[in-house]
Amino acid sequence: MATLGLIEYTEASPEVRAIYDDIMATRKTDWINNFWKALAHDPVTLRKTWETAKDLMSHGPLDELTSELVYLAVSITNSCGYCIASHTASARKKGMTDEQFKELQAIVAFANANNRLAAGYQIEIDERFR
Amino acid sequence: MATLGLIEYTEASPEVRAIYDDIMATRKTDWINNFWKALAHDPVTLRKTWETAKDLMSHGPLDELTSELVYLAVSITNSCGYCIASHTASARKKGMTDEQFKELQAIVAFANANNRLAAGYQIEIDERFR
Amino acid sequence: MATLGLIEYTEASPEVRAIYDDIMATRKTDWINNFWKALAHDPVTLRKTWETAKDLMSHGPLDELTSELVYLAVSITNSCGYCIASHTASARKKGMTDEQFKELQAIVAFANANNRLAAGYQIEIDERFR
Amino acid sequence: MATLGLIEYTEASPEVRAIYDDIMATRKTDWINNFWKALAHDPVTLRKTWETAKDLMSHGPLDELTSELVYLAVSITNSCGYCIASHTASARKKGMTDEQFKELQAIVAFANANNRLAAGYQIEIDERFR
Amino acid sequence: MATLGLIEYTEASPEVRAIYDDIMATRKTDWINNFWKALAHDPVTLRKTWETAKDLMSHGPLDELTSELVYLAVSITNSCGYCIASHTASARKKGMTDEQFKELQAIVAFANANNRLAAGYQIEIDERFR
Amino acid sequence: MATLGLIEYTEASPEVRAIYDDIMATRKTDWINNFWKALAHDPVTLRKTWETAKDLMSHGPLDELTSELVYLAVSITNSCGYCIASHTASARKKGMTDEQFKELQAIVAFANANNRLAAGYQIEIDERFR
Numbered sequence: 001m002a003t004l005g006l007i008e009y010t011e012a013s014p015e016v017r018a019i020y021d022d023i024m025a026t027r028k029t030d031w032i033n034n035f036w037k038a039l040a041h042d043p044v045t046l047r048k049t050w051e052t053a054k055d056l057m058s059h060g061p062l063d064e065l066t067s068e069l070v071y072l073a074v075s076i077t078n079s080c081g082y083c084i085a086s087h088t089a090s091a092r093k094k095g096m097t098d099e100q101f102k103e104l105q106a107i108v109a110f111a112n113a114n115n116r117l118a119a120g121y122q123i124e125i126d127e128r129f130r
Numbered sequence: 131m132a133t134l135g136l137i138e139y140t141e142a143s144p145e146v147r148a149i150y151d152d153i154m155a156t157r158k159t160d161w162i163n164n165f166w167k168a169l170a171h172d173p174v175t176l177r178k179t180w181e182t183a184k185d186l187m188s189h190g191p192l193d194e195l196t197s198e199l200v201y202l203a204v205s206i207t208n209s210c211g212y213c214i215a216s217h218t219a220s221a222r223k224k225g226m227t228d229e230q231f232k233e234l235q236a237i238v239a240f241a242n243a244n245n246r247l248a249a250g251y252q253i254e255i256d257e258r259f260r
Numbered sequence: 261m262a263t264l265g266l267i268e269y270t271e272a273s274p275e276v277r278a279i280y281d282d283i284m285a286t287r288k289t290d291w292i293n294n295f296w297k298a299l300a301h302d303p304v305t306l307r308k309t310w311e312t313a314k315d316l317m318s319h320g321p322l323d324e325l326t327s328e329l330v331y332l333a334v335s336i337t338n339s340c341g342y343c344i345a346s347h348t349a350s351a352r353k354k355g356m357t358d359e360q361f362k363e364l365q366a367i368v369a370f371a372n373a374n375n376r377l378a379a380g381y382q383i384e385i386d387e388r389f390r
Numbered sequence: 391m392a393t394l395g396l397i398e399y400t401e402a403s404p405e406v407r408a409i410y411d412d413i414m415a416t417r418k419t420d421w422i423n424n425f426w427k428a429l430a431h432d433p434v435t436l437r438k439t440w441e442t443a444k445d446l447m448s449h450g451p452l453d454e455l456t457s458e459l460v461y462l463a464v465s466i467t468n469s470c471g472y473c474i475a476s477h478t479a480s481a482r483k484k485g486m487t488d489e490q491f492k493e494l495q496a497i498v499a500f501a502n503a504n505n506r507l508a509a510g511y512q513i514e515i516d517e518r519f520r
Numbered sequence: 521m522a523t524l525g526l527i528e529y530t531e532a533s534p535e536v537r538a539i540y541d542d543i544m545a546t547r548k549t550d551w552i553n554n555f556w557k558a559l560a561h562d563p564v565t566l567r568k569t570w571e572t573a574k575d576l577m578s579h580g581p582l583d584e585l586t587s588e589l590v591y592l593a594v595s596i597t598n599s600c601g602y603c604i605a606s607h608t609a610s611a612r613k614k615g616m617t618d619e620q621f622k623e624l625q626a627i628v629a630f631a632n633a634n635n636r637l638a639a640g641y642q643i644e645i646d647e648r649f650r
Numbered sequence: 651m652a653t654l655g656l657i658e659y660t661e662a663s664p665e666v667r668a669i670y671d672d673i674m675a676t677r678k679t680d681w682i683n684n685f686w687k688a689l690a691h692d693p694v695t696l697r698k699t700w701e702t703a704k705d706l707m708s709h710g711p712l713d714e715l716t717s718e719l720v721y722l723a724v725s726i727t728n729s730c731g732y733c734i735a736s737h738t739a740s741a742r743k744k745g746m747t748d749e750q751f752k753e754l755q756a757i758v759a760f761a762n763a764n765n766r767l768a769a770g771y772q773i774e775i776d777e778r779f780r
Contacts, residue, residue, distance in 0.1 A: 003252045003348070004358065033259070035244070038251040042362040045369075048702065049244065055694070056237050061229035066196050067237055070203045074241035076510040077207045079339055079599055082248040083241070084512060085259040088523070098524065099191035102562040105510045107186050107197055109565075111204035111213070112506050113499035114165070114179065118212040120466040120495045121168040122133045122474060129163070129215040133478070134488065172492040174575075175499075182568065206380040209469055209729055214382060218653070228654065232692040235380045239695075242376050243369035250336040250365045252344060263608070263772045264618065293779070295764070298771040302622040304445075305629075309764065312438065316757050321749035326716050327757055333720045334761035337727045339599055342768040343761070345779040359711035367706050367717055371724035371733070374685070374699065378732040381688040382653045389683070389735040393642040393738070394748065423649070425634070428641040432752040435759075439634065446627050451619035456586050457627055463593045464631035469729055472638040473631070475649040489581035497576050497587055501594035501603070504555070504569065508602040511558040512523045519553070519605040596770040604769060625770045632766050633759035640726040640755045642734060 006037035016040045019050055026054060033086060065094045069104055076108050136167035146170045149180055156184060163216060195224045199234055206238050266297035276300045279310055286314060293346060325354045333368050396427035406430045409440055416444060423476060455484045459494055466498045526557035536560045539570055546574060553606060585614045589624055596628050656687035666690045669700055676704060683736060715744045723758050 009020055009032065019040075020032050039046040057067045068091040075083035088101070096104075117123075139150055139162065149170075150162050169176040187197045198221040205213035218231070226234075247253075269280055269292065279300075280292050299306040317327045328351040335343035348361070356364075377383075399410055399422065409430075410422050429436040447457045458481040465473035478491070486494075507513075529540055529552065539560075540552050559566040577587045588611040595603035608621070616624075637643075659670055659682065669690075670682050689696040707717045718741040725733035738751070746754075767773075 004361070031258075033256050034253045035248060038253045039247065041251075041358070042366060044705070045247075045362070045366050048698070049247070052236075052240055052698065056233065056240055061227065061233040062199070062237070066199060067233075069192070069196060069200055070234060070237050071241045072510075073200045073203045074207050074238055075245055076506050077204050078242065078245045079505070079509045080245035080248055081509075081512075082253050082255055083245050084509060085255045088512075089259050097191065098561070101524070102565070103186065103191040103197075104200060105507055106182075106562065106565050107192070107200050108204055108510060109503035109506045110182055110186055111201045112208065113503035115205055115208045115210040115213050115469070116466050116499045116502050117169065117175075117179075117495055118165060118210055119469045119471075119474060120462075120498060121171075122471075122478075123164045123168045123212050125212055125215045126163050128161075129219050134491070171488070172496065175492070175496050178568070178572065185564070202380075206376050209375070209379045211379075211382075214379060218382075228691070231654070232695070235377055236692060236695050238380060239373035239376045243373035245339070246336050246369045246372050247365055249339045249341075249344060250332075250368060252341075252348075264621070291778075293776045294773045295768060298773045299767065301618070301771075302626065305622070305626050305767075308438070308442065309767070312756075312760055315434075316753065316760055321747065321753040322719070322757070326719060327753075329712070329716060330719055330723045330754060330757050331761045333723045334727050334758055335765055337724050338762065338765045340765035340768055342773050342775055343765050345775045349779050357711065363706065363711040363717075364720060366702075367712070367720050368724055370702055370706055371721045372728065375725055375728045375730040375733050377689065377695075377699075378685060378730055381691075383684045383688045383732050385732055385735045386683050388681075389739050394751070421648075423646045424643045425638060428643045429637065431641075431748070432756065435637075435752070435756050439637070442626075442630055446623065446630055451617065451623040452589070452627070456589060457623075459582070459586060459590055460593045460624060460627050461631045463590045464597050464628055465635055467594050467597045468632065468635045470635035470638055472643050472645055473635050475645045479649050487581065493576065493581040493587075494590060496572075497582070497590050498594055500572055500576055501591045502598065505595055505598045505600035505603050507559065507565075507569070508555060508600055511561075513554045513558045513602050515602055515605045516553045518551075519609050592770075596766050599765070599769045601769075601772075604772060608772075625767055628770060629763035629766045633763035635729070636726050636759045636762050637755055639729045639731075639734060640722075640758060642731075642738075 004038065004041045006034055007040035008037065012040060013043070015043050016046065019043075019046055022054075023050060035082065035086065065091065065096060068094050068096065069100075072104065073108050073111075076105070077112060134168065134171045136164055137170035138167065142170060143173070145173050146176065149173075149176055152184075153180060165212065165216065195221065195226060198224050198226065199230075202234065203238050203241075206235070207242060264298065264301045266294055267300035268297065272300060273303070275303050276306065279303075279306055282314075283310060295342070295346065325351065325356060328354050328356070329360075329364055332364065333371075336365070336368050337372060394428065394431045396424055397430035398427065402430060403433070405433050406436065409433075409436055412444075413440060425472065425476065455481065455486060458484050458486070459490075462494065463498050463501075466495070467502060524558065524561045526554055527560035528557065532560060533563070535563050536566065539563075539566055542574075543570060555602065555606065585611065585616060588614050588616065589620075592624065593628050593631075596625070597632060654688065654691045656684055657690035658687065662690060663693070665693050666696065669693075669696055672704075673700060685732065685736065715741065715746060718744050718746065719750075719754055722754065723761075726755070726758050727762060 023032060024030060039049060058064060068087060072087045072091055075087055153162060154160060169179060188194060198217060202217045202221055205217055283292060284290060299309060318324060328347060332347045332351055335347055413422060414420060429439060448454060462477045462481055465477055543552060543556060544550060559569060578584060588607060592607045592611055595607055673682060674680060689699060708714060718737060722737045722741055725737055
């Protein structure tokens with residue numbers, strides 16, 4: 001098989017199962033999405049990624065919704081189909097309204113356009129911005 | 131000259147000058163940055179870009195700071211040096227703290243990493259995310 | 261039809277068929293994948309691409325497996341679905357183990373993250389690296 | 391030294407010198423830009439790249455100016471500073487006017503924006519486009 | 521539902537319907553593709569995007585076909601599946617021949633390769649290109 | 651100041667200093683490069699990044715040089731100037747020869763080209779690669 005496939009809860013090692021349990025408990029849900037089930041092939045990366053997610057995507061200097069919007073903006077810019085689908089869902093779960101979703105799209109498109117205008121016109125950084 | 135250079139206020143057409151005036155009035159500042167001075171070579175694009183900036187980057191479904199953070203996240207992902215410098219400055223002006231800046235960086239890095247894990251492991255979109 | 265489709269061996273020109281024959285002989289296989297069948301619409305590009313592949317992806321300053329891993333790292337970074345699928349397969353054929361595959365993913369994710377940290381923090385190149 | 395540096399005409403091998411001569415003769419100029427001087431460290435890549443440039447960027451199914459505009463559009467999208475500078479210069483040499491340059495920028499920005507709207511809204515391909 | 525879905529003509533608001541009418545009249549066609557039907561959720565972005573499309577993609581400093589080729593080159597570089605499919609179709613409609621399509625692909629691939637050679641060899645911009 | 655600047659050893663907190671010490675000891679060197687000095691503003695990200703670097707970039711399923719080549723290939727694809735400079739240096743330190751460096755460049759360019767051919771020709775994944 002070309003890909004490694006997904007590791008379901010019932011076939012996971014105790015180490016992986018403990019992380020699955022923590023994901024479900026933290027997110028107050030009873031299922032695990034494919035991202036974690038694929039990463040489970042590499043338990044060290046699974047653990048580090050989940051720890052960072054738990055730390056960064058929760059309330060901290062940026063609130064939870066803002067963190068999700070930033071994550072989604074990156075995923076759209078990189079055209080990551082999986083990440084767009086999953087983080088649109090999690091942003092909604094954290095309160096993103098339709099109006100906010102649409103404005104996010106517009107800002108992401110706008111920034112991508114302006115990034116190229118800045119590059120194409122070969123604009124030098126203003127002294128005040130250094 | 132390879133690039134078109136920058137159009138200063140004193141040499142701008144009345145049409146461009148009116149936009150410069152609006153930028154300075156809206157932003158309560160007395161200078162124009164290089165991005166607008168370069169776009170001024172194309173007054174239609176200058177006007178549309180400024181109108182969209184005024185509309186999108188102000189308070190709406192997303193507040194001003196969140197809009198800036200999203201814009202900055204895109205610019206970092208695209209490695210646009212000019213845009214990173216100018217929008218780090220405007221995000222600070224709109225209240226971004228050092229702690230928020232650092233968390234933003236960490237989330238942008240994290241999302242860029244995970245975007246590639248999703249691609250490399252060829253992860254299919256979960257039914258629930260469709 | 262929107263795309264040009266694929267050129268099968270039986271319908272290929274003698275020029276294209278000779279390249280198909282060389283691909284199968286070189287790779288000790290009896291089939292041609294879709295990449296070559298699509299490029300066959302442009303025999304010059306087909307020939308150049310195959311010659312470069314034969315030259316670069318074989319044993320040289322870098323061994324065959326390393327060449328495949330580098331190729332795969334680029335394809336993951338660019339989210340090229342076709343290329344990820346085909347070069348994961350060819351890397352496996354050249355000996356990539358599951359452990360190596362997982363470490364590759366982790367390094368590609370790590371590099372993509374750090375590339376953005378370097379951009380976002382606007383880090384200047386150290387004198388020693390110049 | 392971090393980079394390999396540039397190979398000047400006087401220090402080039404006969405093989406590289408012959409390519410430099412062909413570049414200058416073809417382009418009716420008396421100098422070689424840094425791109426070729428860097429590639430000269432790898433004479434096979436230098437030769438292949440120059441042959442492809444001579445073939446693709448000259449008049450063929452697409453005229454010379456269109457080819458340059460397409461090349462420049464890619465380079466702006468990738469934020470390749472060197473490539474933007476050198477291909478803006480060559481596009482001008484092949485007749486690109488200021489008005490065309492500005493429209494090119496606007497289209498490249500527009501396409502980059504719309505690429506993200508298509509990704510973010512998760513738009514499926516219309517049956518008619520398949 | 522994860523995405524907002526598509527807004528069909530019959531369910532569109534008068535404001536959106538007027539834009540749909542203008543798209544069909546301008547393009548001399550009787551259907552609306554999914555891009556516009558998704559953007560219709562955000563009527564302001566729909567209107568601005570359509571106005572810019574009408575302005576930029578028609579005959580101006582660059583002719584219609586050249587504009588489409590530039591747009592397509594960007595979309596291929598960004599791997600935007602939807603945009604590649606729809607703009608390949610519109611480029612064909614505006615006269616792109618198979619030979620031109622194939623040369624476009626070859627140039628886009630060539631520019632993407634050279635962009636990385638310029639980056640990897642850390643090539644400095646020639647004085648003459650500044 | 652627009653950026654946060656660099657944190658030198660003498661001004662670092664004990665927590666950061668301990669990481670600097672570990673970097674220097676592990677790498678058998680007496681200096682710290684700017685990447686770590688910038689990340690030091692965010693000690694948690696500094697620690698995690700260094701731990702991952704120590705783990706991933708050392709000998710494991712992939713040897714140290716291969717890991718560096720993969721990292722460098724990603725950085726070139728993303729045009730990250732800082733990362734290209736620093737990881738070209740570390741790849742050399744780990745034994746990368748000039749011949750290997752040049753082949754790496756050629757493969758990265760080749761993969762970037764082919765990624766776009768696969769996208770532009772809209773090539774479907776072969777059944778055997780799934």
